């Protein structure tokens with residue numbers, strides 16, 4: 477029996493009320509929109525979700541990494557209510573509003589890049605990535621885009637092309653965008669590589685005078701929670717300077733406090749030119765942005781970037797409160813606390829279960845890679861899914877990641893308490909027990 481204070485499983489899953497809604501989903505919602513959880517949410521607060529049938533779950537997926545400040549953070553909810561009573565939408569480029577401009581200022585002030593900075597807002601992470609490429613192309617007047625193995629950048633045509641994993645993200649969706657070149661990545665658990673080898677790979681793929689931008693996740697998210705060695709990002713900075721291209725970091729998953737710094741790149745000795753942000757910035761409202769060096773951000777022609785809903789006022793108000801919460805509630809320190817506690821649990825599990833090949837992470841972005849054998853490092857995809865499913869049916873939601881789907885990862889709200897972490901990890905441990913028989 478698991479000692480429980482926050483979770484409760486009182487029906488089989490899905491419970492009867494959720495099952496009824498799933499039956500309607502099967503009939504009317506397009507089949508590719510497969511869902512991870514076997515229940516329908518009714519209510520959520522902090523890191524806890526309650527379903528229509530009264531079951532309660534600890535959510536270590538945090539809305540796929542969007543809820544750094546927690547579900548229905550009080551500051552965010554109050555600002556949204558206030559904004560609803562004022563106005564909902566104008567399109568910033570038709571009738572501008574102050575929250576967009578305030579957010580640009582606050583985001584620039586939180587961006588550790590020297591010199592003048594500017595920001596632009598969009599709706600999704602993929603759009604931020606697309607726009608970073610557009611901005612870099614307009615600035616450099618070049619066209620090629622460099623990306624990395626294991627990268628995930630989104631599902632639009634260019635972002636999908638830039639993404640590595642074929643199935644499900646690219647399968648059946650070609651032809652893809654042109655001028656995208658993929659470089660090897662230092663996946664330390666499996667493959668070491670040098671800066672020189674990355675440069676040689678670049679030179680063999682494309683003439684560097686044609687490269688507009690290199691886009692890289694400072695900690696790879698969907699691709700398996702890969703933290704690069706300390707030399708990697710500074711070396712990519714040097715390549716960008718040597719060949720005159722823009723260095724854009726995709727911090728959609730790693731940014732906004734998740735790693736214990738406002739941006740993950742601050743852990744490394746370098747500065748990028750552009751940064752893509754989304755997910756936790758809007759605390760669940762659709763909001764993304766590109767922030768970076770002013771002379772690069774200003775390069776496209778007037779009206780060359782934008783969008784009808786881009787930087788919607790509700791989302792901007794939410795984001796202002798997210799950043800306020802990070803500053804005033806010391807959420808960067810909380811990310812470190814949460815990450816250390818979860819990592820300690822993961823290391824303890826690794827001593828007990830030799831299917832855990834690697835435990836890694838930065839701040840609260842923590843993952844473990846599962847293998848069938850610690851010597852051959854054969855990815856244990858089915859076992860990973862079995863463990864995640866067992867944990868879910870027992871009250872804790874843990875997402876998976878990796879090209880082989882063999883990484884269990886944590887994208888939990890940074891406001892989760894120690895007691896909640898411990899309960900979630902007890903559930904995960906019992907999932908290991910049941911999956912390993």
Ligand SMILES: Cc1ncc(COP(=O)(O)O)c(C=O)c1O
Pocket residue numbers: 540599600601602603605628629630631693697698726727728729730754755
């Ligand atoms: C690093 C990274 N970039 C881009 C995206 C795409 O974001 P969105 O799904 O909002 O388009 C994601 C989503 O998981 C991501 O993790």
